[in-house]
Amino acid sequence: MKIIIYYLLCFLFLLPIMACSKEKVITSLPNDIKEDTANIIFIMDDGWETQYTDGYRILDKYKLKGNIGVISEAVGTPGYADEDQLQEMYDRGWDLLNHTKTHADLSTLSKEKQREEIIEAKKWLKNKGYTRGEKAFLYPYGSYNDVTLEVLKEEGFLWARTVLDGENYELSYEAKTLNLVTSLDPELVKDRVDAAIENKSTLLFMTHKYGDEVDEYDMFYDVKSFEEIVSYVSEKQKQGELNVLTVSEYLEISKNKKTLKQSFVEPILYEDLSKEEKQQLIDDKxxxxxxxxxxxxxxxxxxxxxxxxxxxxxxxxxxxxxxxxxxxxxxxxxxxxxxxxxxxxxxxxxxxxxxxxxxxxxxxxxxxxxxxxxxxxxxxxxxxxxxxxxxxxxxxxxxxxxxxxxxxxxxxxxxxxxxxxxxxxxxxxxxxxxxxxxxxxxxxxxxxxxxxxxxxxxxxxxxxxxxxxxxxxxxxxxxxxxxxxxxxxxxxxxxxxxxxxxx
The missing domain is CATH 2.60.120.200 (Jelly Rolls)
Incomplete structure (x- = not known):
């Protein structure tokens, strides 16, 4: 009865049916993705609620899609996005990516426990119908070992992202990213986008929470700065200089290696090295x-x-x-x-x-x-x-x-x-x-x-x-x-x- 009344109201007010239902999913058709050009991928880590209220809203404003890492047991708990919010993001073309069941440090677990963390989250996503990004994985804390790689390959994953800065590789289990943190100037990020365009490479952005707070883990990124970056990327996309992709789209076009020629390199800064790494340098460089x-x-x-x-x-x-x-x-x-x-x-x-x-x-x-x-x-x-x-x-x-x-x-x-x-x-x-x-x-x-x-x-x-x-x-x-x-x-x-x- 409620459904009948719903569509009757739409008809009485002469509204199109589509205006009374969910908006169409934003999709990138094959001819929307340009060959031999740069690719930008936005990934939001952990599934925080601010990623829905701020990050997703900003990207959606510019009609861009992204990806969000989901910790299955955290969904709907305080501070995290709930199922309705995740469903909306998925319906708008976003990929929901496996970030384990509890966000455990996989490198400390046995093979059986690692598999459980990965498989339980995979089942949760599949049961909810979130299968578009099922071949991709995000390492909690960026931590993994050879056993993790074995499990991922045995379970059919094709790609996994670390939290390390650097260049990316197609179909890789150690894909790197540019972390958007408080100290990172938007102008520097724009320079990195320009470099990706020049080299026709693929650049991943990772964010955690949004806001002007500062914490010891450097997890927040300023909302205005993020929108400044998104606006810049959007303009470059309109000019045909880059693609903005979900991970599943990235994996699909990875079949054409020439499209995903990787040539963007993040510098390794001496000041970012640990004391042990500095001591182990060869010829001091x-x-x-x-x-x-x-x-x-x-x-x-x-x-x-x-x-x-x-x-x-x-x-x-x-x-x-x-x-x-x-x-x-x-x-x-x-x-x-x-x-x-x-x-x-x-x-x-x-x-x-x-x-x-x-x-x-x-x-x-x-x-x-x-x-x-x-x-x-x-x-x-x-x-x-x-x-x-x-x-x-x-x-x-x-x-x-x-x-x-x-x-x-x-x-x-x-x-x-x-x-x-x-x-x-x-x-x-x-x-x-x-x-x-x-x-x-x-x-x-x-x-x-x-x-x-x-x-x-x-x-x-x-x-x-x-x-x-x-x-x-x-x-x-x-x-x-x-x-x-x-x-x-x-x-x-x-x-x-x-x-x-x-x-």
Whole structure:
């Protein structure tokens, strides 16, 4: 009866039915999302009530969508948004994201308890019909460990956000963000938006509570400052310079890597480092962000490649069985064996979609058997569909005994270009330390801490992933011959990835 009276009143007052019901959901149709441009993602952490009364209202005013992290047991409790408020946000196109059941520090829990925290929140969201953002996760306190990553992948999550400042990676479980805190000037935030536009990168904003209060956790952000930022982003969107996306939209267009080329880098400030981090700096400026000791193959970072190769006339088939961990070293092993119509097999690992880097220092120790027909390499490759740019940190060719090669490859229009050098190693079959230092202006190569080469042209300005492989045969190394001794070993150890600290 109430429903009949409702629509009768609408008819009597000659009001459109739509005006008496909920407003339409704001949606971004495929042609609303522009290719090869910047992306902005607003994420509100924890599901505080002020995120509805202030943050959501401001974004909705500018017809923009966002995302809100939901702690399922906190919904409707004092200070948190209630179900009606969350429903309204979802109906307006927002993603409601899994932020666990109780906001527990996952890194302190067993695998079973971590799974319970994640699954209970997932069930709550699904039972309420909030499934649009079900593949994304927000770490409470930004805290997680390898067990957390295992659980997320086992439960079908594709993406997870930390609370760390920095660059972002598509389909990553360690996505970083720009935290909007009291001390952050809106003008600086606008500069970051401009940088994202210039580099066509993806920038995440994270907020907690809204207001002019100050607390020890720096959780509040000024409402006027937030609206100033939103207004700026809205104007840039109208000008076609960026997309404003929900996480589910971000994941959908992540299938096209070229759209989500990541090239925006947050500086690491010396003043933001802990005392322990400052003490651990290398040469007083390099902060280790990944220290790979190869005690095991960390599959949250590495992909074991199982594939045929049909370029450069290479002869090997890459098999996971040809990758071994021994004595804290990674062995890539070339074998003279028949496998799937190939006469040789070998090993290859990459960090594609798991760990990517733009600018920094990469250092490792390596040695190889200089066998005719072999071509070991450690290199960086572009994350989009084009294989260029490419940075060859170390290459060796079996028939060029004792020589190591270093190359920067790039594309200029239709032309392929490079800068390169090579050196003859002392004791070539022993371990040597190889490294590069890469910034926006140049790439420097080092062997055993000695600077040997600098490239200043065609410097990559985008995220790249790491590849280690051992090629058998092909245009450059040629085919193995009767003098080639198998198995061929390419051994890497003590890998460090570092970011430069700004003072």
């Amino acid at each position: 390099w902060l280790i962000v990944w220290n790979e000791d190869f005690s095991e193959l960390d599959k949250t970072k590495w992909n074991l490649i199982d594939e045929d190769i049909n370029y450069n006339s290479e002869l090997q088939y890459y098999r996971p069985e040809n990758v071994e961990i021994k004595e804290n070293s990674l062995y890539l092993i070339g074998k003279d064996e028949d496998y799937r119509d190939h006469n040789y097999t070998s090993g290859k690992v990459t960090t594609e979609n798991k760990f990517e880097l733009m600018y920094g220092k990469i250092e490792f120790k390596a040695k190889t058997d200089y066998a005719t027909g072999s071509f070991p390499a450690v290199w960086l490759s572009a994350t989009d569909e084009d294989y260029l740019p490419e940075i060859d940190i170390f290459e060796a060719v079996g028939k060029e005994y004792g020589y190591a090669f270093y190359v920067n490859h790039w594309r200029e229009g239709e032309k392929l270009k490079n800068e390169n050098t090579n050196i003859q190693l002392t004791d070539p079959e022993d371990f040597h330390t190889y490294s590069i230092e890469w910034n926006k202006d140049e790439i420097k190569w080092f062997v055993d801490d000695e600077h040997i080469f600098t490239s200043t042209e065609g410097i990559p300005n985008e995220s790249m992933y790491l590849i280690m492989n051992l090629v058998i045969g092909g245009n450059w190394p040629g085919s193995p011959n009767e003098k080639t001794k198998f198995p061929i070993n390419f051994v890497i150890k003590d890998l460090k990835v570092m970011k430069e600290v700004t003072k």
